[in-house]
Amino acid sequence: MEDISIISMLLTAVFVLGCLYLVIIPFFKDETFLDHTRKSHTNGATKEALLTTLNEIEFEYKMEKLSESDYRQLKKQYESQVAKLMRDEETSTEKAIDRDLLAEVEREIEASIQQKSKKGGGK
Template identity: 55%
Template sequence: MQDITVISMIFTTILALACLFLILSPLFKWDTYIQVSSKGKDINATKEALLTTLNEIEFEFKMDKISHADYKHLKKQYETEVASIMKEEEELMITNIDRELKDEVEKEIEAQMKTYKNKKGEGK
C-alpha cells in the first residue's frame, strides 16, 4: 500500500514540474540559444524560404495578382536578402576551409619535424 503512495507522489511531482515548465517556458527566450547552436542550419532554412518566396512572387506576377511595380520591388528586396545570405554562407565555408587547410599544414609540419628529429638523432 505504501509503494502505491510513493509512486503516486513521484508521478504527481513529475506532472507538476512538467506543468510548471510548460507555463514558464514562454517567458524565456529559448530561440536565442537555439539559433547560436544551429547557425548553419538556420541560414539554409532562411535561404530556402526566401527562394521559395521569390518563386511565389514570380508566379503571382505571371498570374496578374500583383502589379509590375510591386513585383520589381519585392523581387529586388528578396534577391538582396538571398545574396547577403549566400555571401555569409561563402564566408563560413571559406573560414571552415581555411581551418581545415591550416590543420592539415600543421600536421604536415609536425610530421616533418618528427622525421627531422629522428634523422638528427641517428646522425649523432
C-alpha cells in the same frame, strides 16, 4: 487497507514530482549546442522560404496579379536577402575550410620536423 492507500499516495507523489522534474529541467539547461543547431537550420529554412517567395512573386507577376513596379521592387528586396544569406554561408564555410587547411599544414610541418630530427639523431 490504510497501508495501501499511504503507499499509493507516496508512489503517486513520487511519480508526479518525477514528471514535474522532467518537464521543468529543460528550461534551466545550457542550450548552446541547441542554439548553434537551431541557427544553422534556421538559415537553411530562411533561405528556402526566401527562394519560395521569389518563385511565388514571379508566378503572381506572370498571372498579372502584381504590377511590374511591385514585382521589380519585391524581387530586388528578396534577392538581396538571399544574396546576404549566401554570402554569410560562404564566409562561414571558408572559415571552416581555412581552419582545416591550417591544421593539416601544421600536422605536415610537425611530421617533417620529426623526420628530420630522426635523421639528424642517427648521425
